[in-house]
Amino acid sequence: MSRIIYLDNAATTQVSEAVLNEMLPFFRQTYSNPSAIYGFAEESKKAINKARTQAAELIGAKPEEIYFTGGGSESDNWALKAVVEAYSSKGKHIITSKIEHHAILHTCAYLEKLGCEITYLDVDENGKISLDDLKNAIRPDTILISVMTANNEIGTIEPITEIGKIAHENGVLFHTDAVQAYGHIPIHVDDMNIDMLSASGHKFHGPKGVGILYIRKGVKIRSFIHGGAQERNRRAGTSNVPAIVGLGKAVQLAGESMTERIEQEEKLRNHLIERVLTEIPYTRLNGHPTERLPNNANFCFRFIEGESLLILLDQLGVCASSGSACTSGSLDPSHVLLAIGLPHEIAHGSLRLTLSEETTLAEIDFVVDELKKIVKRLRSMSPLYEDFIKNQK
Numbered sequence: 212m213s214r215i216i217y218l219d220n221a222a223t224t225q226v227s228e229a230v231l232n233e234m235l236p237f238f239r240q241t242y243s244n245p246s247a248i249y250g251f252a253e254e255s256k257k258a259i260n261k262a263r264t265q266a267a268e269l270i271g272a273k274p275e276e277i278y279f280t281g282g283g284s285e286s287d288n289w290a291l292k293a294v295v296e297a298y299s300s301k302g303k304h305i306i307t308s309k310i311e312h313h314a315i316l317h318t319c320a321y322l323e324k325l326g327c328e329i330t331y332l333d334v335d336e337n338g339k340i341s342l343d344d345l346k347n348a349i350r351p352d353t354i355l356i357s358v359m360t361a362n363n364e365i366g367t368i369e370p371i372t373e374i375g376k377i378a379h380e381n382g383v384l385f386h387t388d389a390v391q392a393y394g395h396i397p398i399h400v401d402d403m404n405i406d407m408l409s410a411s412g413h414k415f416h417g418p419k420g421v422g423i424l425y426i427r428k429g430v431k432i433r434s435f436i437h438g439g440a441q442e443r444n445r446r447a448g449t450s451n452v453p454a455i456v457g458l459g460k461a462v463q464l465a466g467e468s469m470t471e472r473i474e475q476e477e478k479l480r481n482h483l484i485e486r487v488l489t490e491i492p493y494t495r496l497n498g499h500p501t502e503r504l505p506n507n508a509n510f511c512f513r514f515i516e517g518e519s520l521l522i523l524l525d526q527l528g529v530c531a532s533s534g535s536a537c538t539s540g541s542l543d544p545s546h547v548l549l550a551i552g553l554p555h556e557i558a559h560g561s562l563r564l565t566l567s568e569e570t571t572l573a574e575i576d577f578v579v580d581e582l583k584k585i586v587k588r589l590r591s592m593s594p595l596y597e598d599f600i601k602n603q604k
């Protein structure tokens with residue numbers, strides 16, 4: 212494949228070489244089932260324990276509070292469904308936000324069919340929930356608040372610490388989908404009052420199909436997959452040892468490089484935003500201007516379709532996204548962009564560019580230079596733009 216410029220790191224990331232090297236021995240040399248009792252199983256068992264400790268340490272948790280899952284979607288499903296099951300004697304009311312990932316929103320829709328009541332909090336124009344709205348939404352039968360740490364489309368970071376505080380003052384559990392944040396920005400489950408947290412390996416240079424669910428000690432939790440005794444009887448199935456080992460290594464690397472990486476990504480990202488906003492007219496930045504993920508930029512270009520932008524960028528080898536990977540392919544505008552109040556026609560012209568520590572200044576400059584030409588070309592073919600210009604005269 213010819214050279215690509217990969218700016219879709221919110222959809223998935225490349226497994227880093229160090230992570231791959233850490234995983235490889237667990238396919239052929241150390242392929243034992245960690246649940247077995249002979250000595251050969253010991254190395255797999257140890258490797259899983261090490262990964263569990265690594266995953267816990269990054270967020271100030273204890274290893275026994277980390278459960279390995281099949282990814283972020285599974286962790287989200289588990290958290291919500293298990294709380295409903297374990298706390299149904301208290302109530303069946305859950306509070307979440309309108310801008311959650313579909314792993315949360317579709318699980319909530321499913322739970323509604325089972326008789327749960329869900330409050331979907333609005334967000335402001337920057338994508339933040341209101342703490343007053345949250346307080347007002349809490350009822351005696353509220354069992355769970357689930358609000359994402361950072362949004363996967365527009366990058367906005369939610370006031371997690373305050374949400375957790377409000378949850379605990381009201382005796383409600385707090386879960387956060389931290390899939391975009393874990394390994395990217397500092398998280399501490401005690402300082403941030405988090406009871407449950409979802410993360411996913413492939414969003415921070417680990418492998419796909421492996422994730423974690425953090426469950427604070429004392430939270431009543433139900434098994435998600437019934438069968439063997441893996442994950443302390445909560446999630447049956449032979450442990451995916453290579454993937455778990457890879458996740459552990461990715462956690463270690465993400466933790467070690469976090470401070471520097473944030474600085475580097477923010478610098479490049481700010482350069483990208485500044486150039487796009489100053490050099491391309493009728494463009495807006497979506498998401499919070501400062502409280503956003505260090506690697507996220509999301510724009511709306513008026514009078515054009517995000518889809519056409521993506522196709523033309525793809526022809527240049529640039530991987531980008533409009534909205535989220537899960538909704539692309541559908542013609543509906545993103546639920547997140549609608550929730551921040553954008554009208555349909557503007558939400559259609561969105562572009563998400565998400566960086567990694569491998570992204571270079573030259574790549575960013577190339578993309579902006581090309582984007583300028585592409586936007587100009589698409590607008591020159593747009594009847595909407597033509598009308599707009601005519602009306603201005």
Ligand SMILES: *Cc1c(COP(=O)(O)O)cnc(C)c1O
Nearest residue numbers: 282283284312314363390391411
């Ligand atoms: C990617 C993502 C998920 C889903 O994670 P998978 O590991 O792909 O299942 C859930 N929530 C958010 C915010 C995400 O970005």
